[in-house]
Amino acid sequence: QVQLVQSGAEVKKPGASVKVSCKASGYTFTSYGISWVRQAPGQGLEWMGWISAYNGNTNYAQKLQGRVTMTTDTSTSTAYMELRSLRSDDTAVYYCARVLMAPFDYWGQGTLVTVSS
């Protein structure tokens, strides 16, 4: 069965970076893309960006351009999302989700990233 398993919770200081992983299993990793979606406490879902697991092409949400990098390791079927220059409003649960055009049919369990001094 398809599974996306994410890395554990992180606590970071303002200005630091965080890298969240998402290990896929149960399907051919390179046949789909991975999107990252975040949810601040008590808020809605925000699309952050997409990466093709086939060729590494990416597209990031405009508001995160320059601070976010998404990568994949096809040898381990793992996707990564790195967010730099963290601010308090980056505190959120970060989800990875499998996607092929649309929709996001399988989601990871979420990773809480807390940014606090």
Add this chain to the structure above:
Amino acid sequence: QSALTQPASVSGSPGQSITISCTGTSSDVGSYNLVSWYQQHPGKAPKLMIYEGSKRPSGVSNRFSGSKSGNTASLTISGLQAEDEADYYCCSYAGSSSWVFGGGTKLTVL
């Protein structure tokens, strides 16, 4: 791009039907038949309920249905049950490998 517009909250009694709207633009909802809907219970990851506007994934109750007209998509839940109480989000493909979510709607089953 701007978030899709959803009502903040809707409510209904058990057995009733409710509809949640999702309004976008001609650049997203109006351009693609790629609207999806997600159900999210507190503390849980979103779950896909409707895709490509009106299709249901395997295992999703046929009480859930979707439609689209112009720049507005809708999710209808018939025969409301207590377990349907959750947050619901619409999402549309917006071209060039980008997506946009709605702000979310809290469904309360009275």
